[in-house]
Amino acid sequence: MKHITIAIDGPAAAGKGTLSRRLAETYGFHHLDTGLTYRATAKALIDTGLPFDDEAVAERMALDVDLAGLDRSVLARHEIGEAASKIAVMPSVRRALVEAQRAFSKKMPGTVLDGRDIGTVVCPDAAVKLYVTASPEVRARRRYDEIVASGQAADYDAIVEDVKKRDDRDMNRADSPLRPADDAVLLDTSEMSIEAAFQAAKRIVDAALN
Numbered sequence: 607m608k609h610i611t612i613a614i615d616g617p618a619a620a621g622k623g624t625l626s627r628r629l630a631e632t633y634g635f636h637h638l639d640t641g642l643t644y645r646a647t648a649k650a651l652i653d654t655g656l657p658f659d660d661e662a663v664a665e666r667m668a669l670d671v672d673l674a675g676l677d678r679s680v681l682a683r684h685e686i687g688e689a690a691s692k693i694a695v696m697p698s699v700r701r702a703l704v705e706a707q708r709a710f711s712k713k714m715p716g717t718v719l720d721g722r723d724i725g726t727v728v729c730p731d732a733a734v735k736l737y738v739t740a741s742p743e744v745r746a747r748r749r750y751d752e753i754v755a756s757g758q759a760a761d762y763d764a765i766v767e768d769v770k771k772r773d774d775r776d777m778n779r780a781d782s783p784l785r786p787a788d789d790a791v792l793l794d795t796s797e798m799s800i801e802a803a804f805q806a807a808k809r810i811v812d813a814a815l816n
């Protein structure tokens with residue numbers, strides 16, 4: 607049987623994780639949320655209490671990340687996401703994490719990886735590449751709803767600013783900036799329900815697999 611990788615990229619809160627999990631379930635593939643590898647590195651660095659600008663220490667944390675032990679509930683904190691996007695500009699951190707992600711991507715019978723640079727850097731030969739996006743306002747609304755649903759207070763305007771700041775950092779870094787691969791299919795979910803986005807993605811994957 608032919609091995610298949612589905613690469614899902616896009617900005618924060620575009621719906622990559624939700625879509626990737628469902629695609630992985632549907633096709634019986636392994637799923638890796640690569641954002642968690644950056645978050646786990648950032649959390650390990652925060653826990654050491656050492657300064658953030660020491661790339662050698664950050665690289666050591668990246669080399670120690672255990673893909674089997676990643677847990678979004680432990681890594682969900684806002685400060686960890688912010689810190690993750692700061693250490694994600696460091697080339698040696700990216701090199702360490704990309705190597706682990708590539709090894710994961712080869713699992714049989716197939717894999718779904720989501721992140722920022724899967725179609726461009728981690729798995730340039732992926733059979734299917736989706737670039738999932740939505741307007742910053744829609745993405746901020748999704749984040750806001752998540753926070754409120756968890757019983758916490760949230761400030762929508764502050765979240766819009768955060769989303770834009772994170773986009774700016776992810777799209778304008780020198781190493782592996784967020785951008786659609788030349789052969790990626792664009793999926794703008796601004797006006798789509800989760801179900802509609804899944805059906806659209808499934809049609810694209812089915813067409814590529816047949």
Ligand code: CDP
Nearest residue numbers: 618619640641642644690691694721722723
């Ligand atoms: O969940 P959210 O979309 O907020 O972010 P995430 O996917 O958990 O990723 C956190 C940060 O890690 C992002 O803002 C990126 O800076 C970085 N990241 C990356 O550089 N490359 C990836 N393949 C995945 C995440």
Ligand code: CDP
Nearest residue numbers: 618619620621622623624748795798799800
């Ligand atoms: O992984 P990423 O940060 O790109 O996004 P996510 O965690 O999959 O989705 C962020 C939030 O948006 C979740 O609460 C989803 O339920 C919601 N969502 C949505 O409302 N409509 C969509 N079409 C996709 C996601």
